[in-house]
Amino acid sequence: MSKSEITYANAINQAISEEMRKDDTVFMLGEDIGVYGGAFGVSVGMVEEFSEKRIIDTPISETAIVGLAIGAAMNGMRPIVEIMFSDFITVCFDMIVNQAAKIKYMFGGVPKLPFVLRTAAGCGTGAAAQHSQSLEALLCHIPGLKVVVPSTPYDAKGLLKAAIHDNNPVIFLEQKKLYRTKGFVPDEDYEIELGKADIKREGSDATIITYGRMVLTSLAAAETLSKEGINVEVIDLRTLIPLDKETLIESIKKTKHCIIVHEAVKTGGFGAEISAMLTESEAFFYLDAPIIRLGAYDIPVPFSPILEQAAVPDEEKICEAVRKSLS
Amino acid sequence: MDIKENKELVLGLYKKMLLCRKFEENVQYYFSLGMIHGTTHLSIGEEGTAAGTCSALEETDQIFVTHRGHSDVICKGIDINKMMAEIFAKETGICHGKGGSMHIADLEKGIMGANGIVGGGIPLSLGNAFANKHFKNNKVTVCFFGDGATNEGAFHESMNLASVWNLPIIFVCVNNTYGMSTHISKVMKITDIEKRGEAYGIPSVSVDGNDCLKVYETVKKAREYVASGKGPILVVENTYRISGHSKSDGNLYRTKDEINEWKERCPIRFLKSKIIESKVATKEDLKLLDDEASQIIDDAVEFALKSPLPNVADIYNGLYSE
Numbered sequence: 325m326s327k328s329e330i331t332y333a334n335a336i337n338q339a340i341s342e343e344m345r346k347d348d349t350v351f352m353l354g355e356d357i358g359v360y361g362g363a364f365g366v367s368v369g370m371v372e373e374f375s376e377k378r379i380i381d382t383p384i385s386e387t388a389i390v391g392l393a394i395g396a397a398m399n400g401m402r403p404i405v406e407i408m409f410s411d412f413i414t415v416c417f418d419m420i421v422n423q424a425a426k427i428k429y430m431f432g433g434v435p436k437l438p439f440v441l442r443t444a445a446g447c448g449t450g451a452a453a454q455h456s457q458s459l460e461a462l463l464c465h466i467p468g469l470k471v472v473v474p475s476t477p478y479d480a481k482g483l484l485k486a487a488i489h490d491n492n493p494v495i496f497l498e499q500k501k502l503y504r505t506k507g508f509v510p511d512e513d514y515e516i517e518l519g520k521a522d523i524k525r526e527g528s529d530a531t532i533i534t535y536g537r538m539v540l541t542s543l544a545a546a547e548t549l550s551k552e553g554i555n556v557e558v559i560d561l562r563t564l565i566p567l568d569k570e571t572l573i574e575s576i577k578k579t580k581h582c583i584i585v586h587e588a589v590k591t592g593g594f595g596a597e598i599s600a601m602l603t604e605s606e607a608f609f610y611l612d613a614p615i616i617r618l619g620a621y622d623i624p625v626p627f628s629p630i631l632e633q634a635a636v637p638d639e640e641k642i643c644e645a646v647r648k649s650l651s
Numbered sequence: 652m653d654i655k656e657n658k659e660l661v662l663g664l665y666k667k668m669l670l671c672r673k674f675e676e677n678v679q680y681y682f683s684l685g686m687i688h689g690t691t692h693l694s695i696g697e698e699g700t701a702a703g704t705c706s707a708l709e710e711t712d713q714i715f716v717t718h719r720g721h722s723d724v725i726c727k728g729i730d731i732n733k734m735m736a737e738i739f740a741k742e743t744g745i746c747h748g749k750g751g752s753m754h755i756a757d758l759e760k761g762i763m764g765a766n767g768i769v770g771g772g773i774p775l776s777l778g779n780a781f782a783n784k785h786f787k788n789n790k791v792t793v794c795f796f797g798d799g800a801t802n803e804g805a806f807h808e809s810m811n812l813a814s815v816w817n818l819p820i821i822f823v824c825v826n827n828t829y830g831m832s833t834h835i836s837k838v839m840k841i842t843d844i845e846k847r848g849e850a851y852g853i854p855s856v857s858v859d860g861n862d863c864l865k866v867y868e869t870v871k872k873a874r875e876y877v878a879s880g881k882g883p884i885l886v887v888e889n890t891y892r893i894s895g896h897s898k899s900d901g902n903l904y905r906t907k908d909e910i911n912e913w914k915e916r917c918p919i920r921f922l923k924s925k926i927i928e929s930k931v932a933t934k935e936d937l938k939l940l941d942d943e944a945s946q947i948i949d950d951a952v953e954f955a956l957k958s959p960l961p962n963v964a965d966i967y968n969g970l971y972s973e
Contacts, residue, residue, distance in 0.1 A: 349785070383815065388808035391774020392781055398763060399713075399782035418805070422768050423775060431756035431764055432746030433969020468970055491972035 326511040333366045333503040335477035336442070339484035340367075340404060342513065344374055347402065350488060353380040353389055354406030354442075363408045364444055364503050386416035390441065394424050394493070397439040402488060409455045410445035410497060413463075424493040425468030436491040440484070444500040445473075446537055446587055447632055453624035456632075458536070458588035463495050464564050464597065470494045470518055471564040475539035477507035479562055482516030490518060499537045519566035523575070527557035530581035530646050533572055533598055535561040538585045538637060545642035556646060564594055569601060576607035581649045582615045587636050590619030613649045618642060652864050654929040660706070661922070661931060662940065664863050667702040668919045669944035671722035674731065675894070677948055678721070678738055678752075682898065688740055691752045692719040696861075696893030699918030700825045701726045703866025704793065704888070707874055713761040713779055714793045715772035717825075718753045719892075720765040723795055729757050735951035741958035748961040749969060761790075769830075770796060770803030773822075777809055780818040780883075791877050792820045799830030801847055802838060810851040810885075817882040821873050822848065824885065825860065827892040832904035848885030860890030861918040864925070893917070 330338070344350045351374075352367065358381040361368035371379040382389045386407060393403035407413055413420060420441070428435050447456035463471045470492055474480035480498070487494040524539060525546050532542045539560045546556040557575055561568065576582050582602060584595040595617040602608065602615060618637040626632055654661050675693045682691055694701065701722035705714065708727075716723040725731060730745065737744030738752050745757055756764035763779055766772035776794035783790040800806050801824060813820050824844050828835045835842050848855030854876070858869040866888055873884045891913040895902055902910070926932050 383808070383812055385808035385812055387805050388774045388777060388812040391805065391809070392778035392812065395763075395775035395778025395780075396782045396785075397778065398758070398775070399779045401778075401782045401785060403778070418768055418771055419774060423766075423771060427764065428972065429969045430746060430750040430754040431758075432744070432749055434756070434758055435764075436972045438972075470971075 327508045328511055329506050329508050330477055331503065332477045332480050332505050332507070333364060335481035335509055336366050336484055336498065337368065337370065338509070339481045339488070341370060341373065343485060343488045344378060349401040350404065351378040351380065351401065352404040352406060353382050353393065355382055355384055355408050357381060357406050362406060364500060366406070366503070386412050387419055390416045390419040391423065393439045393441070394419060394427070394437060397437045398427065398435045403439045404488065405439065405441045407441060407443040410443040410459055411454050411457050413443060413459065420463070420469070420495070421466050425466045429468060437493050438491045440487045440494045440496050442496045442498060445497040446499045446501055447625045447636060448501040448537070450627065450629060450632065452627040456625035458586065460497055460564055461588060461592055461594045464594055468493070469565060471497065472518060472562065473497045473499070473536040473564060474562060475499065475502065475536055475560050477505070478509050479516060479522065479560070481509050482514050483518065483562060485515035486518050489515065494518070497536070501537050502540070505540070516562070518563045519568055520562065521568035521571040522560045522562055523557060523571070524560045525556065525558040527555040527579065529555045529579055530583060530649055531557045531559060531575040531579045532583045532585055532642065532646070533559050533561065534585040535564065536587060538587050541637065541639055542585055542642055545639045545646070548639065548643055549646055554646060554650065567601070569605070572598065572602060573605050573607040576602055577610045580610050580612040582611065583618065583642065583645045583649055584615065585618045585637050585642055588619055589622050590617060591622045593617070593619045595619055616645045616649055618645055652868055654925060654931050658931050661864065661926060664702045664706055664867065665919070665922050665926065665937070666940050666944055667706065667726045668698040668863065668922065669941055670731070670947060671698040671701055671725050672919060673944050673948040674725055674735070674951070675721055677952055679894070681952070687738055689751055690897050691738065692897050693894035694719045694722045694892065696913060696917060697825060697827060697890045698722050699863040699866055700823070700860040700888040700890050703863040704823055704870045707867050707870035708791065708793060711761060712791045712793060713763050714795065715763050715776045715779070716765045716795045717772065717797060717800070718765060718767050719797070720755065720795065721752070724755050724757070724762050724765065727762050728760050729755065729762055731947060731951045732954040736955040736958045739955035739958070740960070741955055742961045743954070743958040747965070747969070770800035770805040772796065773800065773805050773809040776820055777813055777818055780813070780820045781816070784819060789878060791874055793823055794820055795823045795825060797830070798824060798826040798828060798835050798844060801844055810848065810853060813883040814851045814853050817880070819877045819880070820883040821870065821877055822853070822883060822885045824887045826887050826889045829892060829896070829904070831896045834904070844887045845885060853883050853885050855885040855887065857887040857889060860888035861916050861921055863918050863922050891916070
C-alpha cells in the first residue's frame with residue numbers, strides 16, 4: 325500500500341479537492357479562501373484548479389455564508405464552509421444552533437442537510453482571547469449536529485471525507501497548531517467512519533481519553549511515563565458526536581484508571597460529559613481511582629506566551645495526573 | 652389588471668384569501684377552547700400579500716416563510732389537512748407533530764420552511780437560490796420576512812450577498828408596521844423599507860399589500876426580472892395585522908380605532924367589492940366560494956381531530972439522516 329507524508333493542512337486540502345473532482349455539487353465558501361489560500365493556507369492552489377465558482381471568497385458575513393450553506397444543502401448541494409477562526413461561530417450561532425441543527429427534526433425528518441462547517445480551533449498561537457478558543461462543548465450540547473476533531477493528517481483526511489459524504493451538518497474543528505504537523509496518508513481513497521474512536525497507543529495501566537491537539541501531548545506524556553514503567557493507553561475520540569462510548573468503557577474496564585484531557589476550559593467542558601458517561605456505565609465498577617479531568621483554566625486565553633502555556637494542560641501536567649491516579 | 656379578462660385568476664385569489672382567513676379563524680377558535688396547544692401567530696388582515704405573491708409564482712418555485720406564515724404556505728399549495736393536523740400536534744401533521752405552527756414545511760411543494768427566528772430564513776434562502784443557479788433549473792426563490800426582520804443583521808448580510816452574487820431571489824417584506832408591539836416609527840429612522848434594498852443595489856418596489864391584484868402584478872413582474880438572471884429584487888408589501896401578535900397580545904399598543912380602520916381595508920372585502928363592481932361574479936357566486944372554502948377548512952379540522960397523537964417511541968425520529 326503506497327503512502328505519502330503530508331501535512332495536516334494538505335490532508336484537508338486533498339480531502340476536499342478529491343471530493344470536488346468527483347462531485348460537482350461539492351463547493352467551498354469562506355473568507356479569503358481563494359487566491360489568498362485561507363488564513364491557514366488550507367486551500368492553497370484550489371481556486372486555480374476549481375475556479376472562483378467553486379472556491380468562493382465571501383463577504384465577512386458569517387451568518388449569511390453559513391445560512392447559504394444550509395440552504396444550498398437543503399436544495400441538493402454539498403457545501404463546505406470555512407469559518408476562519410472557531411471563535412467566529414458565535415457570530416453565526418443562530419444559523420448553527422437554531423437552523424442547521426433543528427431544520428431536519430422540526431420539519432418532520434424530511435430535509436437532508438449535507439454540509440460541513442470547517443473551522444480553526446485552539447490556542448498556542450499568541451492570538452489571545454478571541455482567536456484561540458476551543459468551543460466544542462457548546463456544539464456538542466446541540467442535538468442535530470455532528471462534531472469532529474481530527475488530530476493527525478491521516479484522520480483529518482479520512483474524517484473530512486466521511487463528513488462531506490454525511491447527510492447531516494458536521495462541524496469539523498481543525499486544530500490550528502497542527503496544520504503544519506506531518507503524517508502518512510494512503511495514496512488510495514479512504515474514509516474514516518464518524519463515531520469511531522482510535523486507540524493511538526495501547527496500554528494496560530491507565531487510559532488517557534483525549535482529542536485534537538492534546539492527543540499529541542498525551543502521546544508524549546505516555547512515552548515519558550513508559551520510561552517509568554507506566555504503560556498508558558491513549559484514546560483519540562476523533563468524533564465527539566457521535567461518541568464511541570463502547571471503546572472508552574472497554575478501555576477503562578481494562579486499565580481501571582481514567583484521565584481525560586482537553587484544551588478547552590475545564591468547567592462544562594466535554595470531559596465532564598465523558599466522565600459522567602463513564603460513571604453512569606459499567607466502567608464505574610472497574611475504576612480503582614477517581615476519574616481525573618485536565619482542561620484549561622477557567623479564563624479567556626491570555627496573550628503572553630508564559631500565561632497562555634500555563635493555562636492549558638501540558639505533558640508534565642498529564643504525567644502528574646497519571647501518577648496521581650495510580651498512586 | 653382587467654378583472655373581467657382575468658376572471659379565473661381573480662376568483663382564485665379570492666378563494667385563496669378565504670381559505671387563509673377561515674383556516675386562521677378556526678385555529679384561533681380551537682386555541683381559545685384550549686384544543687390547540689402552544690402558540691400561534693396569525694396573519695389575519697395580511698392575506699392579500701400571501702395570495703398575491705404565491706399566485707404569481709410557478710409551481711416549482713420555492714418559498715421561505717416566517718413564524719407568521721400560515722397564509723403563505725396555504726397559498727403555495729400545502730396539504731391543508733396535514734397542516735391543520737400539525738397545528739393540532741398530531742402524528743398525521745405535515746411535520747409529524749415535531750414542528751407546530753412556527754415550523755411548517757413541505758419541500759415537495761416548494762415550501763422550504765417557516766422559521767421561528769426573526770430574519771432566520773433569509774440567509775437560508777441565499778443557499779436555496781445558489782443551488783438553483785447551479786442546477787440551472789429556472790426556479791425562483793421567494794423569501795418572506797417582516798418589517799421587524801429588516802433590523803436584524805441577517806437581513807443586511809443577506810441583501811448584500813444576494814446582490815453581489817446576483818442570486819435569483821425575490822425578497823418579500825410584508826410590512827405590517829409592528830414588530831410585535833413596537834411600531835416601525837419607533838425603531839427605524841427611515842421607514843421606507845425599499846430604501847434598504849436600494850442601499851445594496853437591489854431594485855426595490857413597494858405595493859399596497861391589501862390590494863391582492865396589485866401584489867400579484869408586482870410579484871409577477873418581479874419574477875420575470877429575477878428569472879431573467881438579473882439578480883435579486885425587493886418587494887415591500889404594506890399591510891396590517893388585524894389579529895394580535897400571538898396568544899399573549901392584549902393590543903395595548905394600538906387603538907381600537909386603528910384596528911377598525913384597517914378592518915375596513917380588509918383585503919378580502921376589498922377584492923370582493925371589486926369583483927361585484929366589475930360584475931365578474933355575483934354575491935351568490937361568491938357565497939358559493941365562501942361555502943367551498945368553509946368546507947375545506949371544516950374537513951381539515953375534522954381530519955386533525957380524528958388523527959392520532961404522535962407515538963412517543965418515535966421521539967428521536969428525524970434527528971439525523973442516514
